[in-house]
Amino acid sequence: MISVCNVTKTFSKTAALKNITCTIPEGSIYGMVGSNGAGKSTFLRLITGVYKPDNGVITIDNLSVWENPKAKELFMYVPDDLYFISGASMNRMAKLYASLYPNFSFDRFHSLTATLRLNPDINIGTFSKGMKRQAAIILALSTQPKYIFFDETFDGLDSVVRNVIKRLIYNDVAERKATAIITSHSLRELEDTCDQLALLHKGGIVFERDVSDLKTSLFKVQIALREDYDQSVFEGVDIVHFSKKGSVSNMIIRGDREASVEILQKLSPLILDILPLSLEEVFTYEMSALGYDFSEETEGI
Helix, strand or coil, X not given: CEEEEEEEEEECCEXXXXXXXXXXXXXXXXXXXXCCCCCXXXXXXXXXXXXXXXXXXXXXXXXXXXXXXXXXCCEEEECCCCCCCCCCEHHHHHHHHHHHCCCCCHHHHHHHHHHCCCCCCCXXXXXXXXXXXXXXXXXXXXXXXXXXXXXCCCCCCCHHHHHHHHXXXXXXXXXXXXXXXXXXXXXXXXXXXXXXXXEEECCEXXXXXXXXXXXXXXXXXXXXXXXXXXXXXCCCCXXXXXXXXXXXXXXXXXXXXXXXXXXXXCCCCCEEEEECCCHHHHHHHHHHHCCCCCCCCCCCC
């Protein structure tokens, strides 16, 4: 389990993270979304011991991370800014990783290079941006760590490779009971992969929820009634958002779907359609309900 308690990190008098507290359970995929500069990379660098927190405590399996080799044996970190030894091939990097990580599997390494069709004998410096990221992910997964951290994992990957990588990460968690943290500026990249999602904004976690709860907590309704009406007619329904054009209204409703629909049907509507919400829409409405407006600062999340 990863525990982060009241952690703050400041650079040049600017707080990159402020009093961050969260617990990430074992065997889960934890997604963190936020705009550029929200603090996602700083968060990962703190929990991997690259940075020392100014205040607060970070532990992995009850071990302090900062300058603790025993804690660092437990995880692998794929940063946004990748680094490989100059002139090294994937085979050479694999030998280096194997010397540092006792669980490194050459069988898995060769299987993954074959799956992603990368030549492990070629100088990584000749790879494209997307191929370099694939190489980093292959090497990381081959170490078979208990915890694995990805910063902007899907950046530079085409849609086909992106789906393959998602499946590989998911299988690693499911089969080995590993734990993954994935950061991204795009919620769409994470919605079909993660168990939990957190929104990081201006150095703080302002929203954290299980994906299953998010997907079932809100739904969209389009309804039309014979006579003129306003929102007050829908008494007993928890309306998060309401808009009306002519006789047709669109509503975002929170709560039990069957119970809410039963109330609406009693109004003898001319139209009553229950429409799905994307996870991105759910996130937006949940945050709006908490009083946050990210219309400009988090465009693209």
